[in-house]
Amino acid sequence: MTLLAVERMKLFTTRSPWWCTVAALAVTIGFAALMAGTADAQAPLTVAATQFGYNFGLVVVMVMAGLAITTEYRFSTMRATFLAVPNRWSALLAKTAVVAVLAGIVGEIAAFGSWGIGKLIKPGVDLTLNTAYEWRAVAGVGLVYAVAAVVAVAVGVLVRHSAGAISLVLIYNLLVEGLIVLIPNVGPKIHKWLPFNMAHQFVTGNPDPTGRDVNFGPPLSDATLGPWAALAYFAGFAAVLLVIALAVANRRDA
């Protein structure tokens, strides 16, 4: 518990988490307002459509999480941390936990904020969260952000450079999974099992009762697992990556 408090102090006494939190919230909720304001019969406002900025918030949160660790390497405060807490597993696990919790909170605020602003702008539209799907579409965002933050922290520990870690995380999330699906024949088979596709499956999948257009909300997934199994898969991926990262950090010279 002490270590969690330490990492919380460290995170909030620098500027980048604040920046990223503000950016993530402003853009996701702003987009939701835009979607709600421009919604019409052809592009109706639905619960999913309020979560339009989900992917944007996701990448910003991952940048935040990646930076939380790489700036420690850049300014060598990682060494100061290991001097104070020589047990590197606990030090890094505490950091991961704090970053993941912040990411989760940002996700929940972004999701419910987006949903709330939709309700506010279009009071006539029924945006009540009735089904399990609708609950996942909104409340699930925080869970995905939290797990994604763990992935970003693990990549940050492994790569140690801000530029490299951010490039890797963003290019993978925004481009690579989408490119793989385009490879003839094998592409779609591989894509079904890729981690971020699984994350999207949790938020948007099985079944989507709104019958929405693909475009109106977070990306639809072609994964075949059920939503909770997909989340577990995504979390498992993050956990494996984190364990590898911590094992490397423990053996490496600080």
Add this chain to the structure above:
Amino acid sequence: MTALLATERIKLFTTRSPWWSMIMTLGITVGLAGMVALTHAGDRPLTVEHSQFGSQFGLMIITVMAALAVTTEYRFATIRTTFQAVPNRTSILLAKTAVVTGLAVVVGEITAFGSWAVAKLIDGGPELSIRDSGDLRMVAGVGLVYGVAAVMAVAVGILVRQSAGAISILLIWPLLAENLVGLIPRVGDDLRNWMPYVNAGRFLNGVDPEMPLSAWGALAYFAGVAAVLLGTALVVANRRDA
């Protein structure tokens, strides 16, 4: 100016990130083309467009490389050494832009023709021949797009000065923001048609009757945005304390 170009060439190639970027761009882009050619099956023949499958991936790496070429100078304060050696900031920054752009064009051409050659070698389908100006643009145009993207990245790098911030903006903008804009009801499509990277894609992938600009018009627009951005960056760099 030749001396300045040589200066920036030496600076660029005596650090590691351009080498990394080049190898990654070449390896992954050409590798993806080979993979597509290998896994391809069915009745629809492989086209020139298929061979350029990984070009967007290369584009992102080149963007990161170009941004780092500037932001690392700020990070290690070598930009101050540079301005000390060459007080005319506009000319030295233009020289840097030129060198980075030149490298981006060369890497773009090599990856594009390399990808095409690998696909052709593996598959050899008739649709893979470069037969008209559209096909040629699709391959040879990659270098031009990489070049303009490098200018864009250098400009953003000068403005932002921090690697993390510049890279985040430069990756999130084309990969996510431009797509999100298109999804806004009613106005989205019109806005999207004027997004710079959308126009770059249009230049490569040919005529789309929905789009307001011709293929070369689209490239000119993309280049125009980059030029405006670079102009702004140079003005800012001149006025700012180094």
Add this chain to the structure above:
Amino acid sequence: MIEAVGLTKRYGKTLAVDNLSFTVPTGRVTGFLGPNGAGKSTTMRMILGLDTPSGGSALIDGKRYRDLHQPLRTVGALLDAKWVHPNRSARAHLAWMAKSNRLPAKRVDEVLDIVGLSAVAGKRAGGFSLGMSQRLGIAAALLGDPQVLLFDEPVNGLDPEGILWIRKFMHRLADEGRTVFVSSHLLSEMALTAQELVVIGRGKLISQSSTEDFVSQATENTVRVRSPQLGALRTALGRTGVSIRDEGESLIVSGMDCADIGELAAQTGTVLHELSPQRGSLEEAFMQLTGDSVEYHTEIAEGQVPATLVPAGK
């Protein structure tokens, strides 16, 4: 007590620290001396569990650093004053460190007071001068009121006032009975600060002794003699078996003091224009000892480098 036994660190083919064994006794200031690149920082990082030794071990009071519970209460260290997030305030930097070892929050203000940074505690550390950063680093080292303190090149780059402050501070820590291990590439600095010396070159131990012994052993006392009859004097001195070497127009005699040389000159009827005792400088002694082990030689011959030109450490 800090104990290094067969400590070795290999980076690829380079042997940065080579089978190094020494002890840092309790309650004294021990200087860790060696030219730049001798492996001092690497050794300190191994003692502190940041780098894993390729061989051997380093123990603090019989324990590896990574096995210490709440290590800041046992060991305080300042390896690099820049190991601070530039956007974090000095107080916030100390606050998280204090929290991590369950030290009371008021201790932060105490150490800020000790190093005289209370007035700027809320300012971002990135804006600190080197001297202020160094003070912040020392405040961090003192946080857990540890009995063992390690400092790596603490006076490097400081102005004279800063150097004096650090020097007094070391003495104060030793007077309080703490064990202080401080590295430097400047022997003159160490001669003023340290009671014990561990000297290394190219990762190997050169000597471990008290500063006094090291200095007296290392510096030879010589006498400079000038005379218009240099040839006759050389012959007379040669018969006594002392060692003589020519330096320009004069002779440098070692193994005989001024009085004896004067009497010898009188006996042989030689005119003397100069008869002066020469005290070898500490820097010269240091150069002699570590001369072969300097990693990067300069064009200037050894022994001619003025102390002020000795390049600063990283």
